[in-house]
Amino acid sequence: MTYGKDKKQVEALQNIDLKIESGEFFSIVGPSGCGKTTVVKLIAGLLRPTSGKIEIDGNSVQEARRNREFGFVFQTPALLPWRNVAQNVLLPLEVIGQNTEPNRKKAMDLLDFMGLSKFLGSYPSALSGGMQQRVSIARSLAFSAKYLLMDEPFGALDAMTRTKMGYELLRIWSQVKRTVVFVTHDIPEAVLLSDRIAIMSERPGKIVDILGVNLPRPRSTESQNDPSFSAHIRTVRKHFGLA
Amino acid sequence: MLILWQFFTTFFKVPQYLLPSPTATISALATKWPAFSTELIYTLEEIGIGFVLGTVVAFALAVFIASSPLLPKILYPVIVAVQVIPKIALAPVFLVWFGYGEVPITLITALICFFPVLVNSIKGLVTLDQSIVDLMSSLSATRRQVFLKVQLPNCIPYLFASLKVAMTFAIIGAIVGEWIGGSSHGVGYLMLVYSSNFDTAPLFAGILLITLVGIALFAITALFEKLAAPWAESVELTFST
Numbered sequence: 001m002t003y004g005k006d007k008k009q010v011e012a013l014q015n016i017d018l019k020i021e022s023g024e025f026f027s028i029v030g031p032s033g034c035g036k037t038t039v040v041k042l043i044a045g046l047l048r049p050t051s052g053k054i055e056i057d058g059n060s061v062q063e064a065r066r067n068r069e070f071g072f073v074f075q076t077p078a079l080l081p082w083r084n085v086a087q088n089v090l091l092p093l094e095v096i097g098q099n100t101e102p103n104r105k106k107a108m109d110l111l112d113f114m115g116l117s118k119f120l121g122s123y124p125s126a127l128s129g130g131m132q133q134r135v136s137i138a139r140s141l142a143f144s145a146k147y148l149l150m151d152e153p154f155g156a157l158d159a160m161t162r163t164k165m166g167y168e169l170l171r172i173w174s175q176v177k178r179t180v181v182f183v184t185h186d187i188p189e190a191v192l193l194s195d196r197i198a199i200m201s202e203r204p205g206k207i208v209d210i211l212g213v214n215l216p217r218p219r220s221t222e223s224q225n226d227p228s229f230s231a232h233i234r235t236v237r238k239h240f241g242l243a
Numbered sequence: 244m245l246i247l248w249q250f251f252t253t254f255f256k257v258p259q260y261l262l263p264s265p266t267a268t269i270s271a272l273a274t275k276w277p278a279f280s281t282e283l284i285y286t287l288e289e290i291g292i293g294f295v296l297g298t299v300v301a302f303a304l305a306v307f308i309a310s311s312p313l314l315p316k317i318l319y320p321v322i323v324a325v326q327v328i329p330k331i332a333l334a335p336v337f338l339v340w341f342g343y344g345e346v347p348i349t350l351i352t353a354l355i356c357f358f359p360v361l362v363n364s365i366k367g368l369v370t371l372d373q374s375i376v377d378l379m380s381s382l383s384a385t386r387r388q389v390f391l392k393v394q395l396p397n398c399i400p401y402l403f404a405s406l407k408v409a410m411t412f413a414i415i416g417a418i419v420g421e422w423i424g425g426s427s428h429g430v431g432y433l434m435l436v437y438s439s440n441f442d443t444a445p446l447f448a449g450i451l452l453i454t455l456v457g458i459a460l461f462a463i464t465a466l467f468e469k470l471a472a473p474w475a476e477s478v479e480l481t482f483s484t
Contacts, residue, residue, distance in 0.1 A: 044381050065383050072381040078374035082396040082474050091392070095382045123474045149381075 013038055014204040016052075020181060025173065027182045027194040029236060035205025036183040040149045043181060044070045056147070064147075068096045071140030071178070075152040077132035079124040085135050086111070086120040092143040107142040114138050114172065130161040137169065141176055148178045154189070166192055170219055191232045192219060199239045208239055263444035272448035278433060279452055285428040286453075289345060289417040290460070293352025298409055301357045302402065305364030309394065310386075315369050322362055330355045331416070334423050345428070348420035355416035356409035360402070367401025368394045400475035403468035410464045414457050 013035045020026045028036045041047040042054060045061035056064035064070065071092075079088045089107050093099040111117050114134055124132050133153060140148055153169075154162040166189055173180060184190050190197050191213055199209045213232055215223050223229055237243035245265050251257065252264035259267060272279065308314045334351050341347040371393060379389050421431030434449040436442075468475075 041377070044377075046377050046380055065381065068382060070381050072378055074374040074377065076372075076374050078372060078378050080375060080393065080396070082399070082472070092382050095379065095384045095388055095392070125474065 013042075014206050016205070016207055018198055018207060018210065020179065021195075022057075022179055023177055024195045025180045025182065025193055027184060027190040027197045028200060029184060029187060029190045029197055030200030030205065031202055031240065032185060034200045034202045036185075036200060037151050038205065039200075040151050040181055040183055043147075044072055044149050068092075068143065069146045071143070071145035071148045073133075073136050073140045073148070073150040073153040075155045077124065077129070077136040079132055079135060079139075081124055084121050084123055085116060085127070088124065088135055089139045089142045092139060092145075096143060098143060103143070107138075110138055110142055113175065114168070128161075130157055130165060133157065133165065134168070137172070141172065141178070146178060148180045150180065150182045152183050152185070154186075155184070162186070162189070167220065169193065174218060187233050187236045188224075188229075191215070191229060191236065192223060197236065199236060201239075211235060260441045260443045263447050267444045268447040268451055271444035272451060275445045275448060279430065279448070282428060282430050282433045283452065283456070285345065285426075286417050286421070286430045287456070289349045289352055289420065289429065290413045293349045293416060294356050294410060294413040296349070297353035297356030297413070298360045298406060300353070301360035302364050305361050305368060305398075309365055309368035310390070315365055319362075319365060322358070322365070326358050326362060330358065331419055334420060338424060343425045345426070348417060348424045348426060348429075351420040351424070352413050352416035355412045359405045359408045359412065363401045363405035364398055367398030370401075371397055399472045400468075403464070403472060403475075407461060407464050407468070410460050411457060414453060414460070418453060 016039060028039060030036050038047060042049055043056075043061060045065035054061050056069065059067075080091065083091065086108070089111060090099060090104065093103050093107065108117070108120075111120065114137070116131070116134060116138060119127060119131065119135075124135065127135070133156075137150075137153065140150075154165050157165060170193060182190070182193060192215075194213050197211045197213060198207050199211065200206065201208045211232065215226055215228060215232070234243045249265050252262055252267075257264075263271070308318055331351070333354065334347070337347040337351055337354075341350060375393055376389070379393060384392070417429065418431040418434075420426070421429040422435060426432045430449055430453055434446055437446040437449065
């Protein structure tokens, strides 16, 4: 994907030029309000760039969106309160007209893998924030989307739940192997999860550096003790004047 | 409160024609039951038809307005402004247009039910969680899918909350309609007759009867709400009489 664009009268983004490889875990890190969300929304075709171009495997984002190639996870779980867990996870299949028995079975297996099978009949309001976000992630993976776009998915969770969810995401990702674009302002989280990290600055949002993370996979709690883990964090922090 | 009321009326020997005791009221309801039950049918009919008419038209109009992205923005302030007009004040106009009898009374009842349902249904259809809207759009959902899977269920708690309000309004509409509509039927009419005869105990019995009917109808609506929206917490309403 290559693009560079701005938005509305205010120039929100400038010279965003990046190429995300298929199957990679790509994070975008930056301070609040730097336009990270705008970038993922542009990729998903939820916003249109005023200038510049985004290509998904040679197609326009609108084509990719019509082909239902994007699974989206928002900062809020965005679950439909009138649907129980199972119904929420099946929503994309219904919308794209693929609510078939084998697909439902796959979705249920995924819920099982994510430890949600006990809550199939629960309404979202009965679940904790972490559980709700888990359901939201399951929903984004429950259909054949190639790309998983995550906009600060753990931003509303407490620190402990957040760390657990990070490992949980790695575990799921190693199974489903999708291209992930992950937005966060949490530097250690980005380092732990990603193959590469784009570092953004504020107003207008610009990509100041792209950093490869060469921590060995599979990553676990052990990865945090790896000296290169803290080295990577320091490198990112320097860009924000924090180290 | 009933005990206080009973005590007050007996102890101070309040004349029956001013304030009948609770026991006198209840016994009046029993003795006048044949008259009340006959007239109650008329009143319930006005409430029922008026309520259904007013709410169905209001909801249909709300769906139409909410189906366009611009209409709610343009019309909502107008509708809220119109709400300030006390609908019951339009009753004399309805008499001019539709004559006397049950028709204008039913229409007044319908009108009074109309606005709370219209305003709150529009609100329920357009007040969506932006992330859910984005989610549907990231899936290239059609407008029909967004309406059926998001807007409509989102509206149900608003709709039922407004139906509860409309139901209590409908009773006011029917009774007041009977008073000013020169009706010769209905509980409201009967109360006027008792009132002009200083027959206060049955008059109070009428108030009691209407209150009980109100509680029952409200409870039925609330029950339907529980069945239709088991997930819902209460929503904030916009309404005025």
